[in-house]
Amino acid sequence: MRLRLHNFYRSSTSTRLRAALNLKGLNYEYLAYALRKGDHRSAEFLAINPAGLVPVLELGDGTALTQSLAIIEWLDETYSEPPLLPEDPAARARVRALAYMVACEIHPLNNLRVLNRLGMQFNAGDDAVAQWFVHWVTATFDPLEAMLADSRETGRFCHGDAPTLADICLYAQVWNNRRFSIPLETWPTIARIFAELDGLQAFRDAAPQNQPDAE
Amino acid sequence: MRLRLHNFYRSSTSTRLRAALNLKGLNYEYLAYALRKGDHRSAEFLAINPAGLVPVLELGDGTALTQSLAIIEWLDETYSEPPLLPEDPAARARVRALAYMVACEIHPLNNLRVLNRLGMQFNAGDDAVAQWFVHWVTATFDPLEAMLADSRETGRFCHGDAPTLADICLYAQVWNNRRFSIPLETWPTIARIFAELDGLQAFRDAAPQNQPDAE
Numbered sequence: 001m002r003l004r005l006h007n008f009y010r011s012s013t014s015t016r017l018r019a020a021l022n023l024k025g026l027n028y029e030y031l032a033y034a035l036r037k038g039d040h041r042s043a044e045f046l047a048i049n050p051a052g053l054v055p056v057l058e059l060g061d062g063t064a065l066t067q068s069l070a071i072i073e074w075l076d077e078t079y080s081e082p083p084l085l086p087e088d089p090a091a092r093a094r095v096r097a098l099a100y101m102v103a104c105e106i107h108p109l110n111n112l113r114v115l116n117r118l119g120m121q122f123n124a125g126d127d128a129v130a131q132w133f134v135h136w137v138t139a140t141f142d143p144l145e146a147m148l149a150d151s152r153e154t155g156r157f158c159h160g161d162a163p164t165l166a167d168i169c170l171y172a173q174v175w176n177n178r179r180f181s182i183p184l185e186t187w188p189t190i191a192r193i194f195a196e197l198d199g200l201q202a203f204r205d206a207a208p209q210n211q212p213d214a215e
Numbered sequence: 216m217r218l219r220l221h222n223f224y225r226s227s228t229s230t231r232l233r234a235a236l237n238l239k240g241l242n243y244e245y246l247a248y249a250l251r252k253g254d255h256r257s258a259e260f261l262a263i264n265p266a267g268l269v270p271v272l273e274l275g276d277g278t279a280l281t282q283s284l285a286i287i288e289w290l291d292e293t294y295s296e297p298p299l300l301p302e303d304p305a306a307r308a309r310v311r312a313l314a315y316m317v318a319c320e321i322h323p324l325n326n327l328r329v330l331n332r333l334g335m336q337f338n339a340g341d342d343a344v345a346q347w348f349v350h351w352v353t354a355t356f357d358p359l360e361a362m363l364a365d366s367r368e369t370g371r372f373c374h375g376d377a378p379t380l381a382d383i384c385l386y387a388q389v390w391n392n393r394r395f396s397i398p399l400e401t402w403p404t405i406a407r408i409f410a411e412l413d414g415l416q417a418f419r420d421a422a423p424q425n426q427p428d429a430e
Contacts, residue, residue: 050358050365051316063305067319070311077304089292090278096285101266104282108323113354121347122337132336139328143265150265 003028004058006048008035009211010179012107013068014055015172018206020072023163024079028057032213035112069103072165084165095159098147098166101140102173109136110176133180137173144170145187154189156196163197171197175208218243219273221263223250224426225394227322228283229270230387233421235287238378239294243272247428250327284318287380299380310374313362313381316355317388324351325391348395352388359385360402369404371411378412386412390423 005021005028007014021028033039033054040052048064049056057065057074065071076084085092108114110133118124118132148154158166174184174194184191197203208214220236220243222229236243248254248269255267263279264271272280272289280286291299300307323329325348333339333347363369373381389399389409399406412418423429 050361051320051355052358053320065305065308065312067312067315069319070308070315073311074304074308077307089289090280092292093280093285093289096288097280097282100282100285104284104319104323105266105268108319109329114324117347117350118337121343121350122333122339124337128336132332135332135336140266143267146265 002060004031005029006031006033006045006056006058007054008033008040009214010208011035011054012111012172012176013053015175015206015208016068016168017055017057017071018211019168019171019203020075020084020165022202022205023082023084023168024075026075026079030212032211034213069099069165072168076165082162084163084168086159086164091153091159094151094153095164095166098144098158099164099169101144102169105140106136106173107169107176130180134182137177137180137182138186141187141190145189148189148193157193163200163203167193167197167203170194171203171206217275219246220244221246221248221260221271221273222269223248223255224429225423226250226269227326227387227391228268230390230421230423231283231383232270232272232286233426234383234386234418235290235299235380237417237420238297238299238383239290241290241294245427247426249428284314284380287383291380297377299378299383301374301379306368306374309366309368310379310381313359313373314379314384316359317384320355321351321388322384322391345395349397352392352395352397356402356405360404363404363408372408378415378418382408382412382418385409386418386421 003026005017007017009032033045039045040054046052048058049066051066055068057071059065065074072084085095115129118129148158153159155161157163158170170190171194184194204210218241220232222232224247248260254260255269261267263273264281266281270283272286274280280289287299300310330344333344363373368374370376372378373385385405386409399409419425
């Protein structure tokens, strides 16, 4: 199937989806949207996704899939190997919970439009924005570290010895953190897993700086 | 299986989980946490969920499931009837995307700890907090309304004629909106679907004001 990826190199949700596509061994056409220039607000893109958000995965029949986690679940249901979720329901719940800690508690608070809004509504300068960003990363990475360090289910990766949806979200978030120079050593288990992930070609090829539109 | 629900009547993510449990026809023990009093920061609760967030669903064997969407996916995988996601992968992707628009773009920005943070970091008063809340609801409800109104897949509910994960997230968010008196008529399709949902016993019984800890 022909796949077209509408995305932006530095968007964390785009990084997630690129990693998932790479893990599944799928080729895709790369379409870049410069968010700071407002490419995602064009009439053409809004016709594809009325929410004006990347990433979007466009299928050969013109179907436009939105929301990175929904697209990754679709990929996992459509291309079974390698699986991005374990088989056992309780294990799946653990992996999804770890993924959603990043996807529902950190990223939504720290993406570009939210940081811009802090400036517009509260005159937040660079320092205040950085403080906000670090606050939400810490509020979730602290318990995430504890949950990973304390569980026998944590292996080479977040769950066992194969990468899952949880690793995909974690990997993208750590790259995002680097924009604010957050030292990863504070969370040794997360740091170890990130290093493991960054050693895999599928993840490395999804990293922001390795994209054609990287500045 | 014995199920214990750690939750709070007004927590939107708790409302989601109650609706899912009710739709599946499952009984559960209701354990209330007064978030404004900090019940969720007790050592006892942090031992159950290090993130200090409700809801948590505790299973008979002591397993504590966290993150409402992960728990609902677990419920759907464990108790098949009625399904909360359609069978077709593309339809599942649509339902999940609609759900995540609420769960990843609105709720994370508008929950209690974020509104408190606006006060602490930016001295935001009631008016500024309300403006923030309404801003993020509008930013997503506008495109959500368009996506629901323009799709032939929308039926009596968000997807077809049976309630799904998307309806669960939407229903909980609309109750949350009422705290800031956001008029629902702005989004006629959302308003129609909410009215349909509110006519179902499973949803009505999950609504904040119908819980034992409601003030």
